[in-house]
Amino acid sequence: MKQYIVVSYTSWRTTPSRTQQLAARLRDSEVLFFQPSRPGRSHKAPGRQVRPNVTVYNLPPLRAIPENAGLLLRHAWKGQAAWIRRAALRHGFRTPVLWTTHPQQVYLLDQLSPRGLVYDCDADWSDLPPQWEGDLAAAADVIFAASPGLLDRLSPCNANIALVPNGVNYPMFSRPSLEVPADLRDAAGPVLGWVGRIDPGLDLSPVEYAALEHPEWTFALVGRTSGDCPGLSRLERLENVRLLGWKAAVEVPDYVARFDVCLDLPRREADFSGVLPRRIYEYLSTGKPIVTLLAPEQVEEFPDVIYGAHSPAEYCRLCERALDEDPAWVAPRRRNYGAAAAWSRRAKEVQRILGAIGL
Numbered sequence: 001m002k003q004y005i006v007v008s009y010t011s012w013r014t015t016p017s018r019t020q021q022l023a024a025r026l027r028d029s030e031v032l033f034f035q036p037s038r039p040g041r042s043h044k045a046p047g048r049q050v051r052p053n054v055t056v057y058n059l060p061p062l063r064a065i066p067e068n069a070g071l072l073l074r075h076a077w078k079g080q081a082a083w084i085r086r087a088a089l090r091h092g093f094r095t096p097v098l099w100t101t102h103p104q105q106v107y108l109l110d111q112l113s114p115r116g117l118v119y120d121c122d123a124d125w126s127d128l129p130p131q132w133e134g135d136l137a138a139a140a141d142v143i144f145a146a147s148p149g150l151l152d153r154l155s156p157c158n159a160n161i162a163l164v165p166n167g168v169n170y171p172m173f174s175r176p177s178l179e180v181p182a183d184l185r186d187a188a189g190p191v192l193g194w195v196g197r198i199d200p201g202l203d204l205s206p207v208e209y210a211a212l213e214h215p216e217w218t219f220a221l222v223g224r225t226s227g228d229c230p231g232l233s234r235l236e237r238l239e240n241v242r243l244l245g246w247k248a249a250v251e252v253p254d255y256v257a258r259f260d261v262c263l264d265l266p267r268r269e270a271d272f273s274g275v276l277p278r279r280i281y282e283y284l285s286t287g288k289p290i291v292t293l294l295a296p297e298q299v300e301e302f303p304d305v306i307y308g309a310h311s312p313a314e315y316c317r318l319c320e321r322a323l324d325e326d327p328a329w330v331a332p333r334r335r336n337y338g339a340a341a342a343w344s345r346r347a348k349e350v351q352r353i354l355g356a357i358g359l
Contacts (some may be wrong), residue, residue, distance in 0.1 A: 002029040002359075003089060003096035005114065007105050011035045012056045015249045018122050018166055018278075019101055019147070024051050025347030032091060034084060041164030047087065057087050067129050074107055081111030097359050100140075104130035109139055117359040120340065121154060122146035124273035133157075139355055144350065149274035162353055168281035170342035172250075174335060178257035183244055190323055193220040193259035194234060196279050198243075201267045204231040206293050209312035210319055211238050217319075219263075222247055222255050256286055257305040261322045264292035264306075276301055285338030289322035291315060305334045323330055 004026055008019045020166035023031050031054045037043060038058075047055040053206070060083050063074045088096060100106075103125050119140040125133050133199075137143055137157035144164040147150035151163050183243035184191060194207070198221060208231055211219050217240060224246040225232065228330050235241045247255060256262065283290045284305070291307045293315050294300065300308045307322055309315035339345075 001028070003088075003091075003093045004029055004099055005029055005034045005084060005093070005096045005112075006099040007059075007084070007101060007108065009037050009102040009189075011038065012050060013015070017118065019099075021167060021343040022120070022347055022350055023099070024054055025351075026053070028059055028352060030091065030093075030157050031059060032084075032087060032093070032096075034059050034087075040215070043083065055091070057083075059083060062320065064340065073104070077104075077107030079109055081108050083152050084108070084112065095355075100136060100153035103128050105134050106136040106139075109161045111137070116141045116357070118142055118144070118277050118354075120144045120146075120164075121150050122275055124150070124275075126153075132282075141359060142187060142353060144353075147274040147276070160357070162349075164346055164350060165341065166219075166276055166278055166281065167341045167343040167346040168278060168338055170285050170339055170344075172253045173256060173282050174338065175253065178254045180229060180258050181251065181254050183242070184218075184255065184258050187218040187220070187242075187258075189216045189218055190260040191218045191220055191258055192261040192263055193255060193320060194263040194265060195222045195256060195267075195282070196277070198223050198229055199230065200227045200229050201269050202229060203268055203293070204229065204235060204268045205234070206265060206309070206312045206315040207263065208235055208238075208324070209349055210316040213240050214319075218242065220244055220259070222252065222253065243343045252282070255281060256288070260290060261288070262288050263288045263317055263319075264290060266293045266295055274299070279339045280306075283336055284334045284341070287327070287335045287338075289325050289330075290334075291318045302337060303319050307336065 007022045010017045012020060023033055033054055033056045035056060038248040041058050043060040045058060047057045049055050059080055062076055065076055095115040097116040098112055099118045100121050117140045120137050134157055137154050140158055143154055143158050143161040145154055145161055146165055151161055155161050184185045206221055219241045222244045296311055307318040309318050309347055
């Protein structure tokens with residue numbers, strides 16, 4: 001049985017991350033999943049088995065250290081590596097594959113002696129010292145890049161790189177006849193909905209513009225609200241806007257199934273990664289029309305099945321067009337894109353590549 005040590009920069013959670021989705025699908029393998037320290041979470045707690053082949057451990061706290069303090073960083077990650085080694089030995093790991101997800105994990109390479117090294121890159125880390133990611137990418141036996149932009153950036157460091165975009169739990173979102181959630185049963189007119197985090201970085205102007213233009217439409221925003229989000233207070237005063245808050249992952253398909261149009265919203269901060277969020281693949285899996293607001297010079301993804309606007313006014317017009325769309329025209333094509341992005345297919349491709357290089 002193959003052995004993998006996965007060091008994640010995010011915690012194991014009920015709404016699975018990309019790392020969780022791939023790690024849990026490493027067949028005929030035993031996986032030790034190390035998640036970062038959080039307040040109230042002891043690294044001395046025993047491992048928690050979350051899947052038949054996956055055990056989650058908490059890493060020791062890692063104090064904030066300046067990026068240019070190389071000696072301090074090496075010392076801090078030496079402690080992380082020692083903890084990982086002890087946990088691995090308890091499980092009988094001898095020559096595991098190390099799966100990394102963050103550039104700073106380059107400091108583990110001098111402390112661990114893995115049989116192979118994987119770097120799974122799903123974010124733009126250009127704000128970190130470039131040597132971290134450059135050295136990690138150069139040392140990797142294989143790199144999985146979540147977008148063409150990340151692939152282009154990392155390909156000079158390593159020729160063995162593969163494009164593995166984010167995915168979707170396709171069976172959850174493609175099911176027919178889902179139950180309408182209680183807080184949308186009385187919604188009047190068409191429902192246009194968003195699923196995702198609502199925070200100060202989210203641009204809500206397209207929703208505000210369309211909601212004012214079409215008071216007969218209902219706008220449903222599903223997601224946790226945090227911070228002082230510009231424009232949120234104005235939306236709260238509109239009778240046709242519903243802020244429904246966070247929903248468990250198992251409930252989200254019911255909400256998306258009720259949407260007549262699925263909304264994608266831009267973020268104000270620059271993101272050069274080009275990584276498509278999980279939300280887009282969830283929308284595609286339903287076959288429903290999708291409207292997005294494109295950033296300047298943004299390359300359109302799925303232009304044949306997603307309506308791309310360049311201003312709030314155009315966004316509103318495309319929502320009108322989406323509501324008039326013939327479902328038989330493009331819905332099957334969207335569902336095909338969703339099916340192709342199923343996490344089961346992504347994981348099979350990852351395992352095929354790992355098998356081809358002996359990992």
